[in-house]
Amino acid sequence: MQEKRAAMTSGISRCTSWIVQQRGRCFSSILILAYAALTAFGALHHEPWRDEAQAWLIARDLSLPDIFHQMGHEGSPALWHIILLPFAKLGAPYACEFVIHWMLAVAAVATFAVFCPFPKIIKIFFVFSYYMACEYSIVARSYVLTVLLLFLIAAQYGSRFRRPFVFSAFIFLLFNTNIHSLFAAGALLVLYLYEVISNRDRRSNPRYYGAVLIMTIGGLTAIMQSIPPPGTFYYNVERMRMAPFRAAANAFLPGSASCDAPYFIFWDPFLTPKETNAAIFLACGMILVALLYCLRRPPALVFLLLSYSWLGYIFVAKNHGVLRHHGFIMIFIVFALWLASHYQDGPWMRQTAARAKWARAFFGFFGALTWTGLALSQLASIFMTYRTYKYEYQYCFSGAKEMAAYMHNSGYDKSTVIVYRAECAAALLPYLPDAKFWYPPLCDYGTFIFWKDTRQIRGQRLDQTVERVKQFFPDLSHVLFLLSNSGQDDRLQRTFRLELIHKTDGLVLQKDEAFALYRATGAPPSAGRSD
Numbered sequence: 001m002q003e004k005r006a007a008m009t010s011g012i013s014r015c016t017s018w019i020v021q022q023r024g025r026c027f028s029s030i031l032i033l034a035y036a037a038l039t040a041f042g043a044l045h046h047e048p049w050r051d052e053a054q055a056w057l058i059a060r061d062l063s064l065p066d067i068f069h070q071m072g073h074e075g076s077p078a079l080w081h082i083i084l085l086p087f088a089k090l091g092a093p094y095a096c097e098f099v100i101h102w103m104l105a106v107a108a109v110a111t112f113a114v115f116c117p118f119p120k121i122i123k124i125f126f127v128f129s130y131y132m133a134c135e136y137s138i139v140a141r142s143y144v145l146t147v148l149l150l151f152l153i154a155a156q157y158g159s160r161f162r163r164p165f166v167f168s169a170f171i172f173l174l175f176n177t178n179i180h181s182l183f184a185a186g187a188l189l190v191l192y193l194y195e196v197i198s199n200r201d202r203r204s205n206p207r208y209y210g211a212v213l214i215m216t217i218g219g220l221t222a223i224m225q226s227i228p229p230p231g232t233f234y235y236n237v238e239r240m241r242m243a244p245f246r247a248a249a250n251a252f253l254p255g256s257a258s259c260d261a262p263y264f265i266f267w268d269p270f271l272t273p274k275e276t277n278a279a280i281f282l283a284c285g286m287i288l289v290a291l292l293y294c295l296r297r298p299p300a301l302v303f304l305l306l307s308y309s310w311l312g313y314i315f316v317a318k319n320h321g322v323l324r325h326h327g328f329i330m331i332f333i334v335f336a337l338w339l340a341s342h343y344q345d346g347p348w349m350r351q352t353a354a355r356a357k358w359a360r361a362f363f364g365f366f367g368a369l370t371w372t373g374l375a376l377s378q379l380a381s382i383f384m385t386y387r388t389y390k391y392e393y394q395y396c397f398s399g400a401k402e403m404a405a406y407m408h409n410s411g412y413d414k415s416t417v418i419v420y421r422a423e424c425a426a427a428l429l430p431y432l433p434d435a436k437f438w439y440p441p442l443c444d445y446g447t448f449i450f451w452k453d454t455r456q457i458r459g460q461r462l463d464q465t466v467e468r469v470k471q472f473f474p475d476l477s478h479v480l481f482l483l484s485n486s487g488q489d490d491r492l493q494r495t496f497r498l499e500l501i502h503k504t505d506g507l508v509l510q511k512d513e514a515f516a517l518y519r520a521t522g523a524p525p526s527a528g529r530s531d
Helices: 001-046 050-061 064-074 079-089 093-115 120-127 130-135 144-155 164-175 178-197 207-228 243-250 273-296 298-318 321-341 349-354 358-393 400-412 423-433 454-458 463-472 489-496
Strands: 416-419 438-439 444-445 478-483 497-503 516-520
Touching: 001 093, 001 130, 001 489, 050 064, 050 093, 050 178, 050 423, 064 079, 064 207, 079 093, 079 349, 093 120, 093 130, 093 144, 120 130, 120 358, 130 321, 144 164, 144 178, 164 178, 178 207, 178 243, 178 298, 178 321, 178 444, 243 273, 243 298, 243 321, 243 358, 273 298, 273 321, 273 358, 273 444, 298 321, 321 358, 400 423, 400 497, 400 516, 416 423, 423 438, 463 489, 463 516, 489 497, 489 516
Parallel strands: 416 438, 416 478
Antiparallel strands: 438 444, 478 516, 497 516
């Protein structure tokens, strides 16, 4: 009788476990499919802008050694460009970049949905938050690689010593995604090396040192690629003193603090200064609470401290960043909480908790605050997801696709085209495989922007443009001018007596990518004249 009861109990237990497992798989499948459908809709209604075009043009027009050389001017390692390389070289359509990016985003969410131990409600809020449903899925940049690799690392973190070379390969790739992920990968390398050295059995196993060597090589290659030549980038340091605080606010409530976001039209500040200060205060409190909670699992704390130190340095000393950079503050917290699930409480925590009830209450309180704050911030972020999709559906993100289609259909892509804002006009060229524009700042034809001097590209004055056009094109009868919404259209029209051929219709969300195509109807004025 006891044996029958034991067998029955065991059967019920297995059946219950199977039902729970199937429910979990069903939830994950529905979440992944819903995310894939939503982001596919968003990607289909997104018109690529210049930053997305730049990576495709580099992969299309440069050899592999030249791509690595170009990365110093891009300020980023080349992993994203290498992924695009075979497709761009083989003549695949520009849309291929966005299919690849969308697949990577879905893979990241699938990894998160299946393997992350978070509560289901937080999974739902996070997956449909602004950063996952918009910034790291619709806009095709290298940042989706960071999210995917972090989630893959977290998913197989428990087997990092059983499969050290798989783990080290993920870290190698993470180093080479973008410069903002450098210390995130470095923190994981430091933790792995410490765990190898501090364990007697691992200390004598050469496989682990081989894995550490692979990670180190990944870090060195990323640094060597990303060192910019002198004068490539310049920034207004006075403007960036508050950058880390604004970045924190944008990480948890996108758009709550001013920044040079690509969505210039509808990212205009919608909060009062007092409300922005409140968002900054709450975001910094969220980060502090998460750090205090991670005291119980020191590896997660080490990861956050190193990653945030590097982001803070970048925001203050190099680049104040935009939303795609600010989102890493939130992504790193998500990863740290997932990483903490692979560890037990540290010895200090176990001893203190055994002796004092206040310690258990302390970490329980901050744990509740961390999870509640994460859930509420992601729920609030869904409002920005809705707002982004609404504007993407109603308006053009960039006028590049529309203008390129007109130029191709009219045969103007075979003409000599002079552009005033080179970095804006490059957004058209992925649609025009045989075309090159003449860039006055460089006094040469080109496709992607060669950032040999940021001030030379973005600081081009109208009088300099006039002088160089007059010098290189004394006869303007067969020359077209492509202007963007740069505030100089009227002056250039008077200077070169331009006649409008075509301009982009409707509202363009990226303000300076509303294009107009002109032809010159008369000779330019004498040297030195600008209007």
